[in-house]
Amino acid sequence: MRLSKRGEYGLRAMIVLAEPVEKNTMPVVQIKEIAQREQISPKFLEQILLSLKNAGMLHSKMGVGGGYYLARSPSEITLGQIFRVLDGPVAPIKCVSQMSYEPCGCPDEQTCGLRLVMGDVRNAIADILDNTSLADVTRRQISVRKKLGIE
């Protein structure tokens, strides 16, 4: 039940990119900066951000002073959307996927016990990921920092 590095790095990067928007500073951030902050190979991150761009979630500016920035407001981008671009369906097994269903090999899908439970799991995961926006994450980070009294 693991998140790939691709997915992990992409999510981290998007969270970083949401920060300046919330702070009302210049939203354009360079790959290099994100890579450094989050300890990611810049070249690998490049690929990931490109996928996200091609999926319409990021825009970019070329040339000197360029970089990436969110295509929509942080409150309109959910972790579920990002996850699906990078790691595919949320469902643990294809036969319970809403977005990309495929039959699994069980004798009778309707009464398959595993399918029933995995359907619950899928819904639990999707509930969290689809109802958590980048803005929610940023807000949560800030509140944790406050609670710790640091920074």
Added chain:
Amino acid sequence: MRLSKRGEYGLRAMIVLAEPVEKNTMPVVQIKEIAQREQISPKFLEQILLSLKNAGMLHSKMGVGGGYYLARSPSEITLGQIFRVLDGPVAPIKCVSQMSYEPCGCPDEQTCGLRLVMGDVRNAIADILDNTSLADVTRRQISVRKKLGIE
């Protein structure tokens, strides 16, 4: 966020092995029978059941009329236990794993937004898997069959 074939087949097999116990018939079932019913390569299933046996969840009887049977009552075996034997930790990312924690590369774990959300995801999954026993699955299958009025 996928369940491996290993995990899928193992869970299916355990659900099959729980049925006769609930029905109070002879609990010993052969690999071949499970493999046929669930469309699994018998040799692959063999390995999987062996792992489950070595983990203490199954017993077996060799020789003619032999086969596998549950080591404990279906109500005492949870899907979470089975899953962890076959697929490892439930957590999507190591730094939120209860059973086998490892730090991830983020700059500050306490305030890492991704970690906070993935912690929620882990808990949601574990909640379901650790609170669903094989007996629960069997019960649920029966109730679905009744609702459909079939069999």
Added chain:
DNA sequence: ATAAAGTCTATAGTACTAGTATACTTTTAG
């Protein structure tokens, strides 16, 4: 004794993961 069944270990093909490399295009500063 023999056949049915599980045990155990090795190995092989394939796909996926996580990253490198390289050659390009666009943009801005000077």
Added chain:
DNA sequence: CTAAAAGTATACTAGTACTATAGACTTTAT
């Protein structure tokens, strides 16, 4: 107008995990 900064795009690779398959062995019922 050109050099450097930055993104674009694609190809490649080493390693690992996944999904089995194979074969030799052990135990047990009849």
